[in-house]
Amino acid sequence: MNRAWGTVLLAAGFEVGWVLGLGHADSWWTWGATVAAIAASFGLMIAAVRAIPAGTAYAVFAGCGTAGTALAEIVWLGAHADPVKLGLIALLAAGVVGLKWLSGSPQKEGEAR
Template sequence: MAWVVLVLSGLMETAWAVSLERSAGFSRPIPSVTFLVTLALSMAGLAYALRTIPIGTGYAVWVGIGAVGTAVFGMLVLGEPATLPRLLCLLLVVAGVVGLKVFH
């Protein structure tokens, strides 16, 4: 269960990062509230998962999911460049996250 919660928390990290950008410096109310809610959910889930998952593994997986999710969102939705080097780097992050889970 802790791993499921950790993955969902990583996805919430993506959501709060996107909401933070969309809030335009907290000047837009809906993205600002979305940021606060998803931030709280992400942190609560991480805290729960770290009860049983070692902090080094849990935090790295959480950050990796959030970073890759945010980068992919930027490429697919915001028109950020999806160059081969960027995609290869994201693949390396995914490989690291999977490796941390496998060798946990």
């Protein structure tokens, strides 16, 4: 199970790479790297949802990718680090952690959480 969550996080890292790549690709090499990152991201997600619920995995993937992209723009591309923006990224991260925590152990049918 933990390996599957690691796979989701790795897929989100590739998502950050391809999203940033789309905005900055200007040669055959950078376009090739962007396409490779897209393929890796989706391939890793396909592997991950074989072991964990697809809805939760996708929510964590999208949240990590969104937060990662916003932070990468601040750190590497000089985007404005507005306190409200940082607070919303923290709120997003809290939601991702909450989803991961709630999906920690499989629930049997009819069993209350």
